[in-house]
Amino acid sequence: MLNPLMLPELRDLLEQGDTEVLAELVTELHPASVAEFSEGLSVEEVWRLLDYAPIPVQADIFSFYSPRKQEELVSGVGRKRMSRLLEEMSHDDRVDLLQRLDDDVVEGLLPLVAKADREDIRKLLSYPEDSAGAVMTTDYATLQPDVTVSEALTLLRKQASRAETIYYVYVVDEERRLIGFVSLRDLVLARPNDVVRNIMQTEVISVRVDEDQEEVAQLLSKYDFLAIPVLDTRDRLVGIVTHDDVADVMEAEATEDFHLAAAVSPLVEGYQDSGIWSLYSRRVSWLVILVFVNLVSSGVIAAYEETLQSVIALAFFLPLLIDSGGNTGSQAATLIIRGLATDEVHLKQWLKVLGKELLVGLSLGGTMAIASMSLGMFRGGWEVGVIVGLSMLCIVVLTNLIGALLPFILTKMKIDPAVASSPLITTVSDATGLILYFNIATWVLGSPAVIQP
Amino acid sequence: MLNPLMLPELRDLLEQGDTEVLAELVTELHPASVAEFSEGLSVEEVWRLLDYAPIPVQADIFSFYSPRKQEELVSGVGRKRMSRLLEEMSHDDRVDLLQRLDDDVVEGLLPLVAKADREDIRKLLSYPEDSAGAVMTTDYATLQPDVTVSEALTLLRKQASRAETIYYVYVVDEERRLIGFVSLRDLVLARPNDVVRNIMQTEVISVRVDEDQEEVAQLLSKYDFLAIPVLDTRDRLVGIVTHDDVADVMEAEATEDFHLAAAVSPLVEGYQDSGIWSLYSRRVSWLVILVFVNLVSSGVIAAYEETLQSVIALAFFLPLLIDSGGNTGSQAATLIIRGLATDEVHLKQWLKVLGKELLVGLSLGGTMAIASMSLGMFRGGWEVGVIVGLSMLCIVVLTNLIGALLPFILTKMKIDPAVASSPLITTVSDATGLILYFNIATWVLGSPAVIQP
Numbered sequence: 001m002l003n004p005l006m007l008p009e010l011r012d013l014l015e016q017g018d019t020e021v022l023a024e025l026v027t028e029l030h031p032a033s034v035a036e037f038s039e040g041l042s043v044e045e046v047w048r049l050l051d052y053a054p055i056p057v058q059a060d061i062f063s064f065y066s067p068r069k070q071e072e073l074v075s076g077v078g079r080k081r082m083s084r085l086l087e088e089m090s091h092d093d094r095v096d097l098l099q100r101l102d103d104d105v106v107e108g109l110l111p112l113v114a115k116a117d118r119e120d121i122r123k124l125l126s127y128p129e130d131s132a133g134a135v136m137t138t139d140y141a142t143l144q145p146d147v148t149v150s151e152a153l154t155l156l157r158k159q160a161s162r163a164e165t166i167y168y169v170y171v172v173d174e175e176r177r178l179i180g181f182v183s184l185r186d187l188v189l190a191r192p193n194d195v196v197r198n199i200m201q202t203e204v205i206s207v208r209v210d211e212d213q214e215e216v217a218q219l220l221s222k223y224d225f226l227a228i229p230v231l232d233t234r235d236r237l238v239g240i241v242t243h244d245d246v247a248d249v250m251e252a253e254a255t256e257d258f259h260l261a262a263a264v265s266p267l268v269e270g271y272q273d274s275g276i277w278s279l280y281s282r283r284v285s286w287l288v289i290l291v292f293v294n295l296v297s298s299g300v301i302a303a304y305e306e307t308l309q310s311v312i313a314l315a316f317f318l319p320l321l322i323d324s325g326g327n328t329g330s331q332a333a334t335l336i337i338r339g340l341a342t343d344e345v346h347l348k349q350w351l352k353v354l355g356k357e358l359l360v361g362l363s364l365g366g367t368m369a370i371a372s373m374s375l376g377m378f379r380g381g382w383e384v385g386v387i388v389g390l391s392m393l394c395i396v397v398l399t400n401l402i403g404a405l406l407p408f409i410l411t412k413m414k415i416d417p418a419v420a421s422s423p424l425i426t427t428v429s430d431a432t433g434l435i436l437y438f439n440i441a442t443w444v445l446g447s448p449a450v451i452q453p
Numbered sequence: 454m455l456n457p458l459m460l461p462e463l464r465d466l467l468e469q470g471d472t473e474v475l476a477e478l479v480t481e482l483h484p485a486s487v488a489e490f491s492e493g494l495s496v497e498e499v500w501r502l503l504d505y506a507p508i509p510v511q512a513d514i515f516s517f518y519s520p521r522k523q524e525e526l527v528s529g530v531g532r533k534r535m536s537r538l539l540e541e542m543s544h545d546d547r548v549d550l551l552q553r554l555d556d557d558v559v560e561g562l563l564p565l566v567a568k569a570d571r572e573d574i575r576k577l578l579s580y581p582e583d584s585a586g587a588v589m590t591t592d593y594a595t596l597q598p599d600v601t602v603s604e605a606l607t608l609l610r611k612q613a614s615r616a617e618t619i620y621y622v623y624v625v626d627e628e629r630r631l632i633g634f635v636s637l638r639d640l641v642l643a644r645p646n647d648v649v650r651n652i653m654q655t656e657v658i659s660v661r662v663d664e665d666q667e668e669v670a671q672l673l674s675k676y677d678f679l680a681i682p683v684l685d686t687r688d689r690l691v692g693i694v695t696h697d698d699v700a701d702v703m704e705a706e707a708t709e710d711f712h713l714a715a716a717v718s719p720l721v722e723g724y725q726d727s728g729i730w731s732l733y734s735r736r737v738s739w740l741v742i743l744v745f746v747n748l749v750s751s752g753v754i755a756a757y758e759e760t761l762q763s764v765i766a767l768a769f770f771l772p773l774l775i776d777s778g779g780n781t782g783s784q785a786a787t788l789i790i791r792g793l794a795t796d797e798v799h800l801k802q803w804l805k806v807l808g809k810e811l812l813v814g815l816s817l818g819g820t821m822a823i824a825s826m827s828l829g830m831f832r833g834g835w836e837v838g839v840i841v842g843l844s845m846l847c848i849v850v851l852t853n854l855i856g857a858l859l860p861f862i863l864t865k866m867k868i869d870p871a872v873a874s875s876p877l878i879t880t881v882s883d884a885t886g887l888i889l890y891f892n893i894a895t896w897v898l899g900s901p902a903v904i905q906p
Contacts, residue, residue: 030676166641221701221704223485247670247700251674263780271797283813284782286822287821288776297773315754315761319747323743323879339723344725360732391787415895
């Protein structure tokens with residue numbers, strides 16, 4: 001086996017122009033491996049390395065570089081060479097690249113691309129981002145229904161070099177309407193004289209071109225398909241989405257939910273590719289909004305100023321009660337948000353979930369009340385202990401219900417429930433928790449604010 | 454196309470025993486669809502429905518039911534029938550099922566399973582959970598290197614009914630050591646007289662049987678493979694992991710990270726399948742630990758009791774400063790944790806990330822200081838305004854750095870960085886934030902605690 005090289009060794013080879021070794025490297029290794037070990041080279045060095053491979057292999061390797069590297073490579077090479085590569089790249093990878101480039105760069109490249117490819121690119125670029133149309137490829141294999149199996153195999157051999165997969169073959173009529181589907185496995189197993197129409201499956205699961213990419217990924221994964229056909233509004237086959245897009249789509253969607261859950265507007269580029277300003281602007285809005293929501297909390301404390309002044313020990317437990325409420329609420333919200341995202345919890349089950357969370361909240365609240373009562377007694381005597389313990393119980397039960405309910409309400413309002421982020425839940429829980437705390441304190445202490453005047 | 458039925462219609466058909474329609478339903482639709490629309494039937498009804506399909510189709514449909522339904526179905530049927538189904542299920546699906554059943558149920562079933570299958574099951578059950586060995590299937594297609602392409606195609610036809618995929622075929626020597634790989638596409642494109650040894654690829658990317666399933670899923674996704682071979686310590690082929698496992702593994706790992714990030718020990722079953730006790734026990738430990746960590750925060754406030762007593766307005770801003778610190782820290786931690794999980798941020802980049810986050814923290818802190826200074830002046834005069842604004846700046850910068858650094862430290866310590874959960878970050882930030890706040894207050898106010906005695 002070839003061992004991937006260290007960067008300095010690779011630079012030496014390029015320096016010496018060792019054709020034999022370099023050609024073997026770039027053609028024998030998997031394109032993803034070549035891209036991985038040469039990612040650290042300069043733009044000029046990468047192009048020099050790619051020279052040792054035939055154009056189709058160059059296109060393959062190119063599509064495995066990171067998005068950022070691809071963009072650098074485009075600007076570091078002549079338009080002629082780049083347009084040759086574009087013609088050889090798989091249709092979904094090249095659209096993915098062109099979507100990220102500046103419009104004038106794209107307009108500079110397209111005139112040099114072969115006409116058929118150019119039209120294909122313009123069509124794919126016109127679909128909305130995150131739709132099936134934007135992630136699909138138009139390199140798929142098709143057959144007419146009335147050919148025999150042996151004719152079909154011959155036809156597939158001709159399509160094999162272009163098609164992204166020949167394992168799934170779609171059967172279309174004269175108007176390209178999808179009427180059936182055969183796998184290469186079925187064709188290999190069938191008798192040579194069988195007619196495709198008789199062995200094809202007619203129950204074909206497909207998606208519309210404007211379907212959301214997340215739905216498409218879930219369908220592919222649910223049915224364990226290698227690919228799913230994409231139809232236009234007139235049931236004509238316009239592309240396929242293949243299994244290798246599933247993992248990318250799922251990872252992107254999970255990252256988006258993670259960012260939302262921490263009150264960050266999802267980053268379009270990765271963390272490393274985001275500048276200071278981009279990171280700042282995606283984080284600042286929620287933080288500032290939450291500062292102003294906190295007006296309510298400070299108002300609640302101000303309203304109970306006298307109670308607090310007379311028993312200053314009550315202030316010691318503000319962080320404890322506030323944090324515990326926020327933590328409990330985040331836990332409940334995360335469980336429900338993730339359950340909704342993985343289709344394990346359904347909107348109509350909200351009442352059942354709330355019942356369950358009432359019991360879980362009571363158990364959690366009871367345990368934490370005991371723990372915090374002991375803390376309260378230690379720092380402020382038995383009265384404070386009772387106040388803190390009782391408040392903890394009420395706060396945990398209540399914030400737990402808020403955390404569990406909010407994702408359902410947001411989903412019902414057609415808002416992504418992941419925005420029921422921990423920070424939002426924390427801030428909402430605060431005000432509620434403080435009101436409970438001071439009311440319980442006034443009640444246990446016999447309300448100095450009422451008695452003293 | 455067949456329309457999936459509503460449950461009442463399906464029950465009517467079962468009642469009437471309409472053999473023709475039912476047989477068409479269970480054999481023509483995709484097994485995943487059959488499982489989906491019949492999930493709501495009772496155990497007894499499901500078995501009655503499955504009777505209309507041949508055993509291999511029954512096994513397919515069975516493996517698409519939810520884990521919970523599968524367990525119910527096992528206990529609602531005779532061991533003989535279940536063992537027949539087990540023999541027909543794909544090797545990874547049946548191990549997945551058996552792992553979830555009670556040991557005595559498994560021991561009751563195994564003696565009735567054919568000997569070869571029984572041995573295979575025992576072997577797969579012996580691999581650690583979450584390892585390549587536990588998710589792999591042993592139904593794969595192999596060839597010897599010295600057969601011709603036409604012989605290879607004949608051999609594959611024989612293996613096709615058993616193998617999970619014949620699109621990737623592994624070439625092994627007499628001792629089952631993996632020496633190469635051909636795809637069905639390569640075989641279909643090659644000349645019939647070519648010898649497999651001459652057309653096979655020898656650079657085969659493989660994994661060890663004890664490799665973590667997450668790593669395996671990432672490799673499959675990185676190289677866009679349909680399957681990846683699994684080798685034992687002596688390089689012998691023991692199984693393959695196929696593309697359809699990638700989405701399941703990735704979803705499970707993302708859910709685990711989501712739960713950890715909210716300080717919930719990851720649920721083994723889904724939310725719906727978890728009882729009150731299970732939910733309670735997976736949430737309570739972190740919550741109670743955080744109650745005790747909060748001893749530090751209450752201690753800090755107690756130490757500054759006199760400062761607080763003299764300017765009670767300082768208490769109004771405790772929730773604001775605590776929440777903002779926690780929110781900023783969670784944002785930074787989430788960005789880094791997700792970056793590390795998707796391999797976009799690397800351990801050795803910690804210093805660069807910290808530098809970036811220092812600048813982002815200063816920008817965020819500056820903005821939030823202005824917002825909170827105005828709040829402070831509104832509620833407590835200009836002195837309090839300055840204290841709150843200045844504290845906000847320091848707290849945001851500091852908690853942002855803590856949030857960004859903690860995931861690197863945990864990774865370095867070989868702990869899953871996702872445990873740097875928002876609740877943990879919040880609690881750690883609290884104590885630091887309070888110390889800053891009261892020190893700044895003492896400094897601006899001229900330290901009543903020091904001056905007054």
